[in-house]
Amino acid sequence: MIDHRAVVMNLGFRQAVSDDSEWLYDTYQRTMKGFVTSAQGWDEDLQRAGFAKSLRQGSCQIVMQEGNRCGLVHWDVEPDLVWLRMLCIVPEMQNKSIGSEALAKARSLSSHLQKPLYLHVFVCNRVAYEWYRRIGFVEIENDGKVSTLVLAPSFGAARMS
Structure with a gap:
């Protein structure tokens, strides 16, 4: 059995900068275009504008492995929750636990801030x-195209009320 964690032990994260925009x-287009197209159709101009607007909110970290960019994790801290806006791993690097490590960063932030972590995922x-x-x-909403999911921080759901 292969220990996938050994593959990603050398992962790092760095803040995205303007030179990373393209x-x-x-990466977003390569990982998400099929799902977006299936759920709502792909309009290149709208996607570019929406993506650029989204990046101006919150924090976007680039996942690095051995000096190469292999994914991105983007979140936004709101007063009562953390939104995981995007988690994209380049296709050739998927299924190597990189997404799990990137998600762990957002989960750690959520836990540290004692705020639940929310995300949207295409149902398709x-x-x-x-x-x-x-x-x-846990799914809290589903309109047939997009599901809203939430993960309570590790301090437990009982303290959230």
């Missing part, structure tokens, strides 16, 4: 949807 959009993205559910996210 790479970030390309069954692999991601089932992965989030398997690791403890």
Whole structure:
């Protein structure tokens, strides 16, 4: 059996900068275009504008492995919650636990701030949807295209009320 954690032990994170803009959009497009197209259709101009606007909010970290960009994790801290806006791993680097490590960064922030972690996932993205559910996210809304999921921070749901 392969220990996938050994593969990602050398992961690092760095803040995205303006020079990363094209790479970030390309990664988003490569990982999400099929799901977006299936759920609502793909309009290149709208996608670029929406992506650029989203990046101006919150924090976008680039996932690095051995000096190479291999993904992005983007979140936004709001007064009562943390939104995981995007988690994209370049296709050739998927299924190597990199997404788990990137998500762990957002989960750690959520736990540290004692705020629940929310995200949207396309219902047609069954692999991601089932992965989030398997690791403890709970669906709180589903319009047939997009599901809203939440993960209570590790301090426990009882203290959230």
